[in-house]
């Protein structure tokens with residue numbers, strides 16, 4: 001199913017938020033080979049279109065951004081951006097590429113599907129904590145491979161001990177999300193077609209793998 005959303009890019013009377021908001025989805029950029037790169041704002045996507053840097057498009061969703069009215073012709077300009085766009089050659093900002101994605105609580109909780117690694121309960125974000133499997137006080141590192149999601153009660157019970165020392169069993173293993181998975185984890189308003197595309201690129205151990 002094709003879906004088109006019309007958004008006002010620029011209008012005389014209105015003000016639009018600089019970024020975000022339910023009506024301003026992020027656009028997924030890929031390199032020429034279809035490898036996921038990063039999220040860009042709709043403004044940035046329009047820039048790629050205007051500079052003819054969009055090599056090909058994917059996804060079922062597109063957004064039409066309305067521009068200003070040309071005084072001479074009376075025509076209103078518009079750019080239609082697809083939800084997934086492949087960018088030509090060197091136009092992609094490679095400095096945004098991280099071999100290991102940055103560690104944030106929100107993304108850790110998302111990776112672990114908001115499930116406490118010790119009691120198996122699922123909780124909302126504010127009731128969860130970042131547990132260092134090997135505690136920092138015992139030389140444990142603050143890395144994807146040494147952190148899991150724990151509810152406050154379990155984290156308190158485990159305290160500064162390893163799971164073995166606390167006789168608490170880990171219900172699942174930590175892992176480093178690959179680029180595609182990280183892009184899933186860090187977008188709060190991911191579109192269904194973007195999710196479909198990215199979930200085909202996640203690694204086999206991912207808890208975001210379909211099926």
Ligand SMILES: [Zn+2]
Pocket residue numbers: 116117118119120121150151152153154155
């Ligand atoms: Zn728990």
